[in-house]
Amino acid sequence: MTRTVRIGTAALLLAFASALAVLPAVASIGRRSAGEFSQAARPLLVSRGDGTKSAAAEAASLEAISADAGRVVFSSTPLGGDASGGLYLRDIRRHTTIRLGDRGGDAALSADGSFLVLGGEGIFVRRLPSGQQRRVAPPRSGQPSLSADGRVLAFTSSSGGLTVRGEDQVFVRDFRSGGLAQVSRASGASGRLADGESNHPAISADGRFVAFVSHARNLAGRPEEGYVSAVYLRDLVTDRTVMVSPRGMLASAPSISADGNRVVFAALDSVYMFDRRSGDVTSISAGGRYTPDLGPSISADGRYVAYRAGLPEAGIKRLAIADLRSRKTARVAKVGLPEAGSGPIALSADGRFVAFDTHTEGLVGPGKNYRESGRVYRVRNPLFRSRR
Numbered sequence: 224m225t226r227t228v229r230i231g232t233a234a235l236l237l238a239f240a241s242a243l244a245v246l247p248a249v250a251s252i253g254r255r256s257a258g259e260f261s262q263a264a265r266p267l268l269v270s271r272g273d274g275t276k277s278a279a280a281e282a283a284s285l286e287a288i289s290a291d292a293g294r295v296v297f298s299s300t301p302l303g304g305d306a307s308g309g310l311y312l313r314d315i316r317r318h319t320t321i322r323l324g325d326r327g328g329d330a331a332l333s334a335d336g337s338f339l340v341l342g343g344e345g346i347f348v349r350r351l352p353s354g355q356q357r358r359v360a361p362p363r364s365g366q367p368s369l370s371a372d373g374r375v376l377a378f379t380s381s382s383g384g385l386t387v388r389g390e391d392q393v394f395v396r397d398f399r400s401g402g403l404a405q406v407s408r409a410s411g412a413s414g415r416l417a418d419g420e421s422n423h424p425a426i427s428a429d430g431r432f433v434a435f436v437s438h439a440r441n442l443a444g445r446p447e448e449g450y451v452s453a454v455y456l457r458d459l460v461t462d463r464t465v466m467v468s469p470r471g472m473l474a475s476a477p478s479i480s481a482d483g484n485r486v487v488f489a490a491l492d493s494v495y496m497f498d499r500r501s502g503d504v505t506s507i508s509a510g511g512r513y514t515p516d517l518g519p520s521i522s523a524d525g526r527y528v529a530y531r532a533g534l535p536e537a538g539i540k541r542l543a544i545a546d547l548r549s550r551k552t553a554r555v556a557k558v559g560l561p562e563a564g565s566g567p568i569a570l571s572a573d574g575r576f577v578a579f580d581t582h583t584e585g586l587v588g589p590g591k592n593y594r595e596s597g598r599v600y601r602v603r604n605p606l607f608r609s610r611r
Contacts, residue, residue, distance in 0.1 A: 269295045269313050269578065270599035272303045272320050285567050285580040285599045286310065286329070289336030290371065290523070292571035295578055296323070296330050296339065297599045312339070312351065315601065321352070334371040334428070334572065342367045346378055359396060361385065366423060370430035371481070371572075374399050375459075377406065377424035377433045390420045393435045395459065406433045407455075409442050412462045417442055419451065425479045425486075428523055428572070432483030432499075433457045434467070436475050442466065454488045456499065467497035469504055476518020480525035481572070487528050489518045494530045496521075496547070507545050508532060508552075518567075522574030527604060529570050529577045542568065542579055546606040575607045 270283035280299035287296040293315050300308040302320065310323040310330065328343025339349045341356075342365030349356035364380035374397065381391045385405075393407040407421035408414040419439035426433050434456050442455055443466040454468040454477045467486050468474035474495070477488040486497045487507065494508045507519075507528055519530035525547070532543035532552075545552045568579040580599045 266600035266602045267315070268598060269315065269601050270297045270299055270311075270580075271313070273318065275318050277303075277320075279598055280311070281597075282308070283580060283597050283599045285569065285578055287332045287339075288569045288571065288578050289332050290334035290572035292569075292576040292578055292601055294332060294336035295599065295601065296332060297580070310341075323349075329365045329367055331367040331369045333369055333373040338369070338373050340367040340369055340376065342378060346376070348373075348376075359398070360394075368424045368426045368433075370426055371428035372430070375426060375430035377426040377435075379422045379424060387416065388418075391422045392417060393421045393424045393433065393437075395426070395433060397430075404459075406457045406459075407435060407437055407439065407442070408457075408464065410463045410465075414462070414464065415441050423476060425477045427479050427483035428481035429483070431459055432479060433459065434477035434479045434486045434488075436477065454486065454497075456483070456486055456497070458483075467499075467504070468495065478519055478521045478528075480521055481523035482525075485521060485525035487519045487521045487530075489530075494519045494528065496528065507547070508543070520568050520570040520577070522570045523572035524574070527570060527574035527606065529568050529579075529604075531568070542577065542602070544570075544577065544604050544606055549606070551606055570604075573607075574604055576601050576603055578602075 268279055270280040271277045280302050283297050283299035285297055295313045296310060298310050302311060305322060309325050311320050312323055313320045323339065328341055331340040337351055339351055341347045345358050345362045346360035346364045346367055347356045348359050359376060360378055360380060361382040361384055363382045364378055366379040368377040376396045377393065379391045379393055381389055383389060385394060386392050392405055394403060394405050396403050405416060407417040417437050417439035418441045419437060421435055421437035421439060424433050424435045434454060436452060436454055438451050440451055442464055452473045452475055453466050454474045455464055456467050457464045468488060472490050474488045474490050477486050479486050484499045488495055493506045496505045496507055508530055519528050521528050528545045530543055532541055543552055568577060570577050578601045580597050582597050
């Protein structure tokens with residue numbers, strides 16, 4: 224089970240080339256640049272020990288953030304007096320860093336940062352800071368996504384006790400009712416189960432909608448031909464499943480707004496947004512400036528979208544944030560050497576901050592081995608406007 228959809232084989236590149244030839248037309252958001260680099264957006268180092276002057280952790284990766292981005296979970300090599308590396312929680316306001324356990328698997332935080340969900344060899348929910356935890360999903364489960372109040376958990380599992388075919392499928396567990404249901408299925412309470420692998424769930428803050436990726440051919444409309452990687456949206460109240468990525472597009476890595484109205488996802492050429500109310504699909508990063516890494520992130524209100532932009536052939540990668548209301552885009556931080564790539568990115572719920580990890584020499588220091596020098600940062604969104 225993997226945390227990301229990685230595309231690197233010749234077969235998949237050929238599939239992408241074929242898919243691009245048959246993509247349907249989609250709308251494109253016109254954008255006005257807010258500047259090549261925002262000087263106001265100075266990255267704050269997150270992956271470090273206690274205090275504000277402690278040494279930076281090495282080989283750090285972003286794992287999860289709280290809704291306000293005040294708490295950040297990252298994994299890294301040893302910090303301070305630790306004998307081994309592990310999973311750490313950084314409280315930015317208190318300038319404290321605590322070790323949560325061994326690194327590995329997937330992680331998610333509740334909105335207030337009081338509950339940590341760990342996936343990998345099963346899924347566990349841990350109360351912070353007490354450390355009390357319980358198992359909520361069987362082995363071979365991961366990729367947790369938690370509703371804002373922590374009541375509903377979406378996750379991926381290939382456990383024989385949950386799946387018939389023994390491949391990853393998407394499920395939800397309601398901790399209040401105790402219910403467990405498969406999400407990756409066609410419309411209806413007993414709709415057809417997905418006939419292909421499904422993964423990467425993203426649940427809305429209210430716990431009603433789940434976006435996910437599936438390679439199945441039987442979830443919506445006529446069967447797909449060739450290699451399939453589509454993004455779907457399941458309404459847990461009406462039991463309706465719809466394909467949100469255009470037919471023929473190879474899509475991945477969905478992120479969902481708080482009310483489930485907007486879903487953003489990655490494709491080879493751009494980041495796209497699906498609007499549930501209108502049914503429209505819009506290109507956010509058209510113009511050949513998108514570099515497909517690990518997917519975009521959308522704010523709770525659906526206004527801001529963070530993603531990676533650049534010209535791969537020139538070795539340029541930057542963290543970009545789009546304001547869908549003002550139609551402005553700001554490139555706010557250089558986020559990766561071309562050979563190193565970059566890890567996940569995550570917007571705070573209000574869109575004020577974005578957290579990311581990077582191997583960029585300008586941030587981790589000259590002469591560092593990029594495979595060992597990843598660090599996690601939080602940066603302010605220069606386009607953010609407070610509601611008045």
